[in-house]
Amino acid sequence: MDKKFNPRRLSLARKRRRLTAKGLAEQADLAIDTISRLENGGNEPDDATIEKLLRVLHFPKSFFFDQDPQEIDTGAVSFRSFSKMSAKERDAAISAGSLGLQLSAWVEERFALPQPKLLDLSYETDPEVAAYSIRQSWSIGERPIGNLMGLLETKGLRIFSLSEDTATVNAFSFWRDDKPFIFLNNFKTAESSIFDAAHELGHLIMHKHGDPKETRSAEREANQFASAFLMPAKDVRATVPRRITIDTILTAKKRWRISAMAMAHRLNSLKLLSDWQYKSICIELGKRGFRSGEPGGIARETSVVWRKVLTQLWSEKTTKNDIAVELHLPLDELEGLIWNLAGVQQSPRTGEIRAVT
Amino acid sequence: MELVETKYLREPWEIDQRLNQLQVTRRALLEVRDVAMQERANATTFHPTNAPGTFGYHHGTWALRDRFVGEHWEIDRGDGIEAIWNDELKTKIAFCNVDLACHDDHVPKPRSEKGAGAERASSGTPLFGTLPQYAPRQTESSKLYYLMVDPDGAVELTRPIVSGGTFTAAVERIYLSRGEDDDPGVLREDDRGPVDNFDPQVVRK
Numbered sequence: 001m002d003k004k005f006n007p008r009r010l011s012l013a014r015k016r017r018r019l020t021a022k023g024l025a026e027q028a029d030l031a032i033d034t035i036s037r038l039e040n041g042g043n044e045p046d047d048a049t050i051e052k053l054l055r056v057l058h059f060p061k062s063f064f065f066d067q068d069p070q071e072i073d074t075g076a077v078s079f080r081s082f083s084k085m086s087a088k089e090r091d092a093a094i095s096a097g098s099l100g101l102q103l104s105a106w107v108e109e110r111f112a113l114p115q116p117k118l119l120d121l122s123y124e125t126d127p128e129v130a131a132y133s134i135r136q137s138w139s140i141g142e143r144p145i146g147n148l149m150g151l152l153e154t155k156g157l158r159i160f161s162l163s164e165d166t167a168t169v170n171a172f173s174f175w176r177d178d179k180p181f182i183f184l185n186n187f188k189t190a191e192s193s194i195f196d197a198a199h200e201l202g203h204l205i206m207h208k209h210g211d212p213k214e215t216r217s218a219e220r221e222a223n224q225f226a227s228a229f230l231m232p233a234k235d236v237r238a239t240v241p242r243r244i245t246i247d248t249i250l251t252a253k254k255r256w257r258i259s260a261m262a263m264a265h266r267l268n269s270l271k272l273l274s275d276w277q278y279k280s281i282c283i284e285l286g287k288r289g290f291r292s293g294e295p296g297g298i299a300r301e302t303s304v305v306w307r308k309v310l311t312q313l314w315s316e317k318t319t320k321n322d323i324a325v326e327l328h329l330p331l332d333e334l335e336g337l338i339w340n341l342a343g344v345q346q347s348p349r350t351g352e353i354r355a356v357t
Numbered sequence: 358m359e360l361v362e363t364k365y366l367r368e369p370w371e372i373d374q375r376l377n378q379l380q381v382t383r384r385a386l387l388e389v390r391d392v393a394m395q396e397r398a399n400a401t402t403f404h405p406t407n408a409p410g411t412f413g414y415h416h417g418t419w420a421l422r423d424r425f426v427g428e429h430w431e432i433d434r435g436d437g438i439e440a441i442w443n444d445e446l447k448t449k450i451a452f453c454n455v456d457l458a459c460h461d462d463h464v465p466k467p468r469s470e471k472g473a474g475a476e477r478a479s480s481g482t483p484l485f486g487t488l489p490q491y492a493p494r495q496t497e498s499s500k501l502y503y504l505m506v507d508p509d510g511a512v513e514l515t516r517p518i519v520s521g522g523t524f525t526a527a528v529e530r531i532y533l534s535r536g537e538d539d540d541p542g543v544l545r546e547d548d549r550g551p552v553d554n555f556d557p558q559v560v561r562k
Binding site (some may be wrong): 013108109110111112113114140143144145147150151153154238240241243244245246247248251252257274276277280281284304305308312319331 | 387423
């Protein structure tokens, strides 16, 4: 291999594995200075050092000898649940984003995907108006959305999954080369993922030019946008009976494909449910298990784009393994990026990470 | 004892006018019903059998006071009746779960027996208690109304005659909602189904 060892790729792989430099040094039986120098590009590692790193990181050797990864400026990323996230979790998610960009570039070299059709609503301060505007521009009016992922893909959003088995990383999004990217944690319930996707859509169109770093108001706006986008006010008012009980919530949530809690919140924000009723319904929903999950929930939405891409590649006898080899990625990282999106049912278990060399 | 024909109020304009005289609003009374119905719905199979009724009664009574106690109304527990009292009108309103509300040919029956206090406060024993459309003319200076809510959400504000632990007749019945037009379990859906079947185009280069 004539190419030089790429220090940025070492940092990337380390962050994907949620390791600090110190943690990597300890597990690889190397000095922490060695890791620092390697990541700063001060040293070229010898074969023995590389072997030690590969043993811990489980990335193929070729991964470290490729060109610079497309790095993502953390300041330009809208994170959902950022505040609860540790730096390690954030770095791991961002690194997944970087690998996602690599995969995206690979796919777009081979396939023409829908062009983005998003409005720039960064001037809009009212999330209700923003949600209404984008619905109008997409000609879906007040109707409920039966397949949000399909809609977003049709409108040119690039969607990847985050196989982060943690409650603190929900989703994140960013613009890159005028293309909107969304990464969704598919360990959440199907309803949560739908809301997360709509939340990120809100960031992408309302906070395109601003600093989308998590601020309370930006998060609140994105939540309000998601709520209004998924449950348009006029449709909700026209559909929900005047007298609302928990049964109303459980029936209505199926129409708009959102969680019971999100449904109750929307009804409260539209003043169809008084504060007192809202509080009482939330307590009751909590008792019935709707705070921690979504009993009797809907089936997970899957990606049409990924299904089409993979089907075409399979017909050409190109497997995921082949893609992983071409991208110099471990298979688990590749699968993680399209996790559940293309109907993949099982998750690679921790400790069964397979390296492709 | 002179009998009077039960007065029914069914039309919105007459209802609102009458409620205005009673210094209550239809909207707030329906909110009380909503709270009670919502609490009823919180009962599960694991709760005692009478849970829907007790939940509804406790929270209905709470909501009645929550919505009205203030300028005209005050909390009242006289005669063992958990109610609100309007001193100016000498009128009392209490919450009550009933079997069936807003049906002319049926005097709503309370789900639990009414005590002697309620009997005294209503008017006493009527001579023709089995004839629902007539009730003894009431001469008492205070009047007792019940906000009667049935299991389907039909609700009326009614001044009943209490006798033998139940309602035997009514002096006045104000129909607030028949409940059927706002069934909480049924969405007003028409054919505006969801938009789906999106087909993003993916073309091999």
